[in-house]
Amino acid sequence: MSLELMKGxxxxxxxxxxxxxxxxxxxxxxxQTELLEYMSHRMPELGRAFVQAESELGAIxxxxxxxxxxxxxxTSSSSPGVSLMLEGVSYIAGTELPMVIVNVMRGGxxxxxxxxxxSDYNQMVHGGGHGDxxxxxxxxxxVQESVDLTVLAFDLADKxxxxxxxxxxxxxxxxxxxxxxxxxxxxxxxxxxxxxxxxEGRERRFLTSINLDPAAQEEMNYRLLKRWIDVEANEIRCQxxxxxxxxxxxxxxxxxxRIALSAVRIARAExxxxxxxxxxxxxxxxxxxxADLSDKIKGMLVVEMNAGxxxxxxxxxxxxxxxxxxxxxxxxxxxxxxxxxxxxxRMVETPISTDGHxxxxxxxxxxxxx
Amino acid sequence: xxxxxxxxxxxVFERPDSLTGTTSHYCPGCTxxxxxxxxxxxxxxxxxxxxxxxxxSVGCSVFIYNYLNxxxxxxxxxxxxxxxxxxxxxxxxxxxxxYQGDGDLAxxxxxxxxxxxxxxxxxSVFFLNxxxxxxxxxxxxxxxxxxxxxxxxxxxxxxxxxxxxxxxxEMFSKLDGASYIVRRSLHDPKxxxxxxxxIRMAFETQVRGLGFSMVELLSICPTNWGISPLNSIKWLEExxxxxxxxxxxxxxxxxxEIKL
Numbered sequence: 001m002s003l004e005l006m007k008g009x010x011x012x013x014x015x016x017x018x019x020x021x022x023x024x025x026x027x028x029x030x031x032q033t034e035l036l037e038y039m040s041h042r043m044p045e046l047g048r049a050f051v052q053a054e055s056e057l058g059a060i061x062x063x064x065x066x067x068x069x070x071x072x073x074x075t076s077s078s079s080p081g082v083s084l085m086l087e088g089v090s091y092i093a094g095t096e097l098p099m100v101i102v103n104v105m106r107g108g109x110x111x112x113x114x115x116x117x118x119s120d121y122n123q124m125v126h127g128g129g130h131g132d133x134x135x136x137x138x139x140x141x142x143v144q145e146s147v148d149l150t151v152l153a154f155d156l157a158d159k160x161x162x163x164x165x166x167x168x169x170x171x172x173x174x175x176x177x178x179x180x181x182x183x184x185x186x187x188x189x190x191x192x193x194x195x196x197x198x199x200e201g202r203e204r205r206f207l208t209s210i211n212l213d214p215a216a217q218e219e220m221n222y223r224l225l226k227r228w229i230d231v232e233a234n235e236i237r238c239q240x241x242x243x244x245x246x247x248x249x250x251x252x253x254x255x256x257x258r259i260a261l262s263a264v265r266i267a268r269a270e271x272x273x274x275x276x277x278x279x280x281x282x283x284x285x286x287x288x289x290x291a292d293l294s295d296k297i298k299g300m301l302v303v304e305m306n307a308g309x310x311x312x313x314x315x316x317x318x319x320x321x322x323x324x325x326x327x328x329x330x331x332x333x334x335x336x337x338x339x340x341x342x343x344x345x346r347m348v349e350t351p352i353s354t355d356g357h358x359x360x361x362x363x364x365x366x367x368x369x370x
Numbered sequence: 371x372x373x374x375x376x377x378x379x380x381x382v383f384e385r386p387d388s389l390t391g392t393t394s395h396y397c398p399g400c401t402x403x404x405x406x407x408x409x410x411x412x413x414x415x416x417x418x419x420x421x422x423x424x425x426x427s428v429g430c431s432v433f434i435y436n437y438l439n440x441x442x443x444x445x446x447x448x449x450x451x452x453x454x455x456x457x458x459x460x461x462x463x464x465x466x467x468x469y470q471g472d473g474d475l476a477x478x479x480x481x482x483x484x485x486x487x488x489x490x491x492x493x494s495v496f497f498l499n500x501x502x503x504x505x506x507x508x509x510x511x512x513x514x515x516x517x518x519x520x521x522x523x524x525x526x527x528x529x530x531x532x533x534x535x536x537x538x539x540e541m542f543s544k545l546d547g548a549s550y551i552v553r554r555s556l557h558d559p560k561x562x563x564x565x566x567x568x569i570r571m572a573f574e575t576q577v578r579g580l581g582f583s584m585v586e587l588l589s590i591c592p593t594n595w596g597i598s599p600l601n602s603i604k605w606l607e608e609x610x611x612x613x614x615x616x617x618x619x620x621x622x623x624x625x626x627e628i629k630l
Contacts, residue, residue, distance in 0.1 A: 064456060091445075
């Protein structure tokens with residue numbers, strides 16, 4: 001095993017190259033830009049396509065065109081740029097094409113800032129573009145996991161004719177860590193029967209997202225939904241830490257889960273029986289894990305770098321059974337493990353109130369502090 | 371009738387292989403059908419039907435994939451040049467073209483088309499300019515003439531508040547990446563023949579790897595202009611051509627040797 005010290009954004013780029021991406025189209029935006037810069041030299045070096053587009057709108061539609069050919073393609077951006085791409089994302093979903101999009105989230109809304117945040121969970125997991133569609137959303141918490149999930153993303157995209165989002169943030173994108181890169185895969189030589197490459201020796205094909213007949217559109221919507229049932233049955237990924245004897249649970253995704261894990265480890269050292277649940281696929285969401293939480297669990301703490309977007313999914317999956325509290329930092333502020341540890345201590349010392357919504361109670365605590 | 375008296379039939383006109391034969395949705399008198407056919411004839415003549423990928427846009431041009439018998443994709447409004455870029459970069463040996471109207475190309479898709487041209491993207495663009503939004507019922511387009519009445523400029527386009535039309539070919543002639551930029555018209559047989567030659571030249575530009583090519587085609591829209599096809603042709607001749615002069619706006623020197 002050979003380890004390389006790489007920046008998250010560049011490691012994702014190299015992993016994509018090794019997963020056989022044939023074209024990359026993007027637009028500079030912090031904190032994602034190193035990915036584009038890396039691709040700008042790496043893709044031409046291998047005789048593959050790289051275009052710095054005129055905008056994110058241009059980039060996603062170049063991806064749309066490239067995806068129609070059946071070859072592996074991708075783009076990457078950060079929050080405001082992804083907002084601009086959502087038109088194309090909806091069309092790509094409506095045309096049932098595979099593609100990978102990396103969202104290195106930053107603080108928002110609006111132009112916000114360039115610090116790490118998780119405030120695009122809803123945008124990526126619960127929609128974004130218009131129409132009834134879902135994307136597979138993968139949330140890495142380290143450079144190594146970013147690499148591994150990038151390879152997985154391309155396989156899932158092809159397998160389910162689906163958009164796969166790698167939802168990371170400025171912290172994971174910018175940090176340098178040792179990672180093992182995957183082997184270089186050969187490029188695709190066989191293509192699905194929908195790929196548009198010129199109609200030599202076969203009937204012509206066309207790819208469109210139009211269904212003027214509502215009944216035909218409904219049929220298409222059912223087809224997407226049936227495919228999604230397969231995704232839910234086969235692709236849910238979730239990592240659990242110290243859960244065997246846990247009396248308390250902390251849960252979060254990506255960076256916030258990683259920070260929370262540090263707090264959980266300290267709490268364990270203090271003798272507190274606390275575990276951590278970290279969804280790796282945010283969509284499909286590991287609902288069963290939360291549904292199956294033992295009645296012995298005295299409390300659950302949801303930690304996010306947004307105002308409780310995954311919290312709603314956790315509560316619904318858990319059917320509001322486990323007493324739950326919430327803790328977050330917003331707008332690009334990254335929580336410290338100490339802050340999460342403080343919340344764990346509070347959860348252990350005072351039974352969680354079941355009065356009102358966890359977000360409201362959290363906000364009340366924040367406001368009380370001034 | 372005895373057989374000896376029958377003349378042997380020879381085919382003098384037939385549907386190009388590159389047309390599917392599907393009945394079009396175009397209104398009576400519309401010139402889209404002519405443009406579709408010219409593109410099909412040229413692709414047939416070049417023997418490129420099986421190596422061509424078309425990119426449809428949004429507007430009346432949206433259903434061209436039903437009429438042209440070749441691989442096709444359909445782009446979001448204005449984004450056809452970006453999609454064509456994606457396809458062409460992955461499959462550089464295919465012939466890739468977009469088919470766009472004036473609202474799609476010169477309004478919502480202006481960024482995509484300008485940058486495709488500026489990059490010298492090796493694609494061909496067929497740009498139907500009929501000075502209004504046809505599909506949505508005749509609203510003012512970026513190419514609507516000063517004073518032109520449309521459903522969203524009902525007393526005539528007032529340049530004081532609604533600005534001026536964009537002359538796309540003239541604008542693109544200044545871009546170094548553009549290799550073949552011409553304006554033609556579809557209003558009579560002579561000009562239709564010239565339009566066909568231009569379409570051929572645009573594809574030849576691409577096949578030779580010379581970069582971006584665009585043929586602007588002045589077109590009529592009798593339904594939304596609210597005048598008969600014949601009067602529409604007259605209006606095009608008398609009003610549009612003086613404002614949008616026909617001609618060659620940019621020709622790559624390497625194209626000079628091609629004789630059609």
